[in-house]
Amino acid sequence: MISYKVEPKSRAEIRAYAHEFRKYLKLDKHLYFPIVELLDIMSDIFYGFSYEIVDDNELPLNVHADTDITKGHIRIKESVYDGACNGEGRDRMTIAHEIGHYFLIYYCGFRLERNFDGKELRSFEDPEWQAKCFAGELLIPAHLVGDLTPEEISEKCGVSFDAAVVQHKSMRKG
Numbered sequence: 001m002i003s004y005k006v007e008p009k010s011r012a013e014i015r016a017y018a019h020e021f022r023k024y025l026k027l028d029k030h031l032y033f034p035i036v037e038l039l040d041i042m043s044d045i046f047y048g049f050s051y052e053i054v055d056d057n058e059l060p061l062n063v064h065a066d067t068d069i070t071k072g073h074i075r076i077k078e079s080v081y082d083g084a085c086n087g088e089g090r091d092r093m094t095i096a097h098e099i100g101h102y103f104l105i106y107y108c109g110f111r112l113e114r115n116f117d118g119k120e121l122r123s124f125e126d127p128e129w130q131a132k133c134f135a136g137e138l139l140i141p142a143h144l145v146g147d148l149t150p151e152e153i154s155e156k157c158g159v160s161f162d163a164a165v166v167q168h169k170s171m172r173k174g
């Protein structure tokens with residue numbers, strides 16, 4: 001993966017993008033986001049998008065999926081894809097995360113800069129932080145979860161309890 005940085009974006013901005021995207025997909029009134037199904041219509045929405053499901057041993061042990069931002073291509077480990085199909089929260093979040101990498105660059109037209117010297121990035125311009133933030137906002141829609149507890153968020157949105165807690169906290173901060 002190329003080390004790169006992107007234009008700074010705040011959580012509020014990324015939340016707004018995720019909401020716009022949900023509205024476009026007519027999913028803005030649904031708690032549960034069908035992330036696996038989205039993969040199959042992504043190329044209808046974004047010209048040039050592609051993804052593939054790869055054998056688990058094609059990617060390093062600690063990598064669940066990756067996105068080639070220069071080609072707009074996502075690779076997902078078979079076990080992760082299967083898990084997501086079975087509603088496994090962590091696997092659903094992995095796919096949302098990779099779509100986040102893609103979306104934030106192609107849709108938002110981020111200026112891409114190579115981070116040649118490998119300097120530590122401020123979180124707002126770190127593509128990993130942004131993709132993580134987007135994934136959380138997409139699967140856990142702030143405007144719908146309102147007063148739900150992390151347990152309820154986890155169940156209704158199909159995300160891990162840990163992800164529900166993180167998102168729950170970020171919403172309380174506003």
Ligand SMILES: [Zn+2]
Binds near residue numbers: 101127128131
């Ligand atoms: Zn990532």
